[in-house]
Amino acid sequence: MTTALLADDEPHLLAYLEEQLATAWPALKIVGRAPNGVEALRLIDELGPDVVFLDIQMPGLNGLQLASRLSAGGKAGKTAPQVVFTTAHEQYALQAFDSEAFDYLLKPIRLERLQRTVARLKESLAAPAAAPSPSPEAAAQLAAMLRQLGVPVPAAPAAAPAASAAPLQWIRAAQGQETRLIAVDEVIYFQSNDKYTSVFTPDAEHLIRTPLRQLREQLDEQKFWQIHRGVIVAARHVAGTRTDFRGRLLVKLKGRPEELVVSRNFADLFRQM
Missing domain, CATH: 3.40.50.2300 (Response regulator)
Incomplete structure (x- = not known):
């Protein structure tokens, strides 16, 4: 218990x-x-x-x-x-x-x-208990948040090649005059929005300054799929797909009413659905 x-x-x-x-x-x-x-x-x-x-x-x-x-x-x-x-x-x-x-x-x-x-x-x-050791994941998450806030992050000392940085876990986003800390698990999808990136959660849309291209490098590619040049969707929030009268493949979401267009370059992700 x-x-x-x-x-x-x-x-x-x-x-x-x-x-x-x-x-x-x-x-x-x-x-x-x-x-x-x-x-x-x-x-x-x-x-x-x-x-x-x-x-x-x-x-x-x-x-x-x-x-x-x-x-x-x-x-x-x-x-x-x-x-x-x-x-x-x-x-x-x-x-x-x-x-x-x-x-x-x-x-x-x-x-x-x-x-x-x-x-x-x-x-x-x-999960099985790991051997006691410092947490590089926590350091990577903190560094990512600092970069998003525009705070310089000192480069780590040269060392032997190591595993890639842990995927992004937290996002600091604007909502009106306020700023909100969002767990990546809450995000349904990201969408390019002029100079910003829109972050869609079940109950709101938030704005961050991180470009979608840079954001993609920080996300777990097994959990977040790029379906369009300007859209990345959380796989676990995909409810299904359908084809509209124009022949476009659309993704239906869990938790939001809108449907997202899948470009031909990324259609293979949904061949088995």
């Missing part, structure tokens, strides 16, 4: 998160609740939960400080829990991923978003 600990200094938000988790993950056992970071650290050491949901702004020891202590190591032989941050403030996102957080949920936490996190947590926890 998977166990979790919840930490938040606002009781009503703690209760709300527990209610959402009861819906999104009924089998999850909540083994502890903490009103501050110091108590959370004590309970994590005592109870050894698989997952901790941490508010970032807490008295005594904030969520980022607590996560840093967890990643530094706890009891011998004890695997550090997966950390999911919960906060109302986006400005902590980069620090959160520098702490190798599993996910970053903005309050108020939407059930659909939490369900996606739960699905990824289940997959991660079910």
